[in-house]
Amino acid sequence: MKQPKYQFIFTLIILSYSNWALGFDILQALPSTPITPKSNPTTSEKVELGKQLFFDSRLSFDGSLSCNSCHNLSAGGDDDGRINILSNGQLKRSAPTLWNVGYLSVNYWDSRATSLEAQAKEHILDPRVMNMRSALQVTQRIKAIPGYRKKFNQVFKQQDSVSLENIAKAISSFERTLNTPNSPFDQYIKGNKKALNASALKGLELFHEVECMSCHFGVNFAGPAPGPALKMGDAFYELFPNHLGSHYEKVYKLADDLGLYKLTLEAGHKHLFRVAPLRNIALTAPYFHNGSVSTLEEAIRIMAFVQLKQKLSDEQVRHLVSFLNSLTGEFPQISLPRLPDTAGTTLSNK
């Protein structure tokens, strides 16, 4: 278990404040491709295999869930408030969007996975999610499907290459293609000053003035992206709620989940969460780690109040909504994969 890097966090806060003085240069258009780890180079065949696995509910023990069940790629890449139902009440944290996830340095609300590969492996074995009992069981399940056996060997260029490790690699490669470039905001940042309407522009100014941007900056508005100076996995934590005891906190049970503390049991880690990315935020209601807030308007009001002690006017909220709407990008066309079959029999029938 990696400890949160406080020194790193403080550096970032200072960095972020100094950038605040400079303006918007800590905001960036979406780069054309996300960073790909050397240990898992992207190939088109691997992406195709990863897509099949992403849509294949045979990766869950009882065949009830595929990755796409909770990260719906027909919509916001999230669970649309269905997490309790989909996990039979076992998961308490909303499934974050997978769109542009390749640009994040960490995964999970508590940042505990420092790569997409680690996240995929954990989800497949998590008893509350896909519930496979062991890496061996996953391997045996997928190996029993002739089409996968063949495809894994082609993709990974060696015999007998079905493994949880390679399953996670293929899924992650597919996930690195789930990018939504060319939002109105991206067009604006690239120089098309007409891409944002007057309200969105006011929203961008407010985003700066209200200091949303002191945490929500960088490619995905989620703090630092991995780069030459940062190792993949460096996490940017935030206290949420930052100011305890508000009315909002009670209504929406914002402080019930102790965040990183649940993982580390260190007192200093109470209420620490990663900074949530904001791209396509208009499509990922309901909001916050517990999915308790149904509208973006209310989420903005709450963030301003419980994080920054500011009470926004309705007009300010409207402008911030306009700005956040401008972060909705263009979605790639995805063809529905055909899953390799087990002719004349099934693996899911218990």
Added chain:
Amino acid sequence: MKQPKYQFIFTLIILSYSNWALGFDILQALPSTPITPKSNPTTSEKVELGKQLFFDSRLSFDGSLSCNSCHNLSAGGDDDGRINILSNGQLKRSAPTLWNVGYLSVNYWDSRATSLEAQAKEHILDPRVMNMRSALQVTQRIKAIPGYRKKFNQVFKQQDSVSLENIAKAISSFERTLNTPNSPFDQYIKGNKKALNASALKGLELFHEVECMSCHFGVNFAGPAPGPALKMGDAFYELFPNHLGSHYEKVYKLADDLGLYKLTLEAGHKHLFRVAPLRNIALTAPYFHNGSVSTLEEAIRIMAFVQLKQKLSDEQVRHLVSFLNSLTGEFPQISLPRLPDTAGTTLSNK
């Protein structure tokens, strides 16, 4: 409630026996398009809308199920043995495939829907399935999504045209495109005598000799298709099990479900089911109305024994499997739809 037409059934049996003398001419290649009711002409815009609705879990009360959840178009168009899990134990009958469903004259295991439109409407309101409480609730839910409102008006060429009726029409139009032509069997029937291998050819002969074909004939191997002489909705019922009291019946609980009787409570309707279609049967394990049989081999043995009092040899079963494998067709490429959003809010959050 329509009564099963016994006279009609007997005519068909006679017809089928006379055809038996003539050979295989009651088998047919898949026609290029299914029959479309005059009241719901297919248009490409309607198909596109129907595809969105098909993948949209907002059509279920708690947002947990879309049509595709139980009729998985990445695979056999069925539930792959997951029906109990997907319906929280409420559904006892396996979800039949939707591939080539436009060529069926009736829907449901008990044939109670005489059109795809009727089936779609019933499923959306069925408390055990999508569980919407009323047509009004469905209409309001879909009307609340601006993109749908606009698209319905374009497709149905009138204002305010979101309705359960039109939702069912759009979904049915999409379903009529779910066809898998050009199976090895189709190629064979069209004259390419090399399309079936030696084992599949022996299987086809056995299919005739063992008398599987006395029920499984016609376009979809499910008995009569609607045509000039038959009205849409004429049903071809079969007793299953035909011979009661077998070992198989006990092991697989084949007689626990009383079929059409559950709907009509007429003594003569006990154990009556529609004849199941056989196209792509290799991809739709587990088998039978209760999904109790995991393999096609075992399903063939059971059908021969409980329907026709024949005990097949392993070799015969193997050949019949080869023949049934030849009914797997070519699947159309389907692009994953993007669902219209409700920016900044959600409908599914309860």
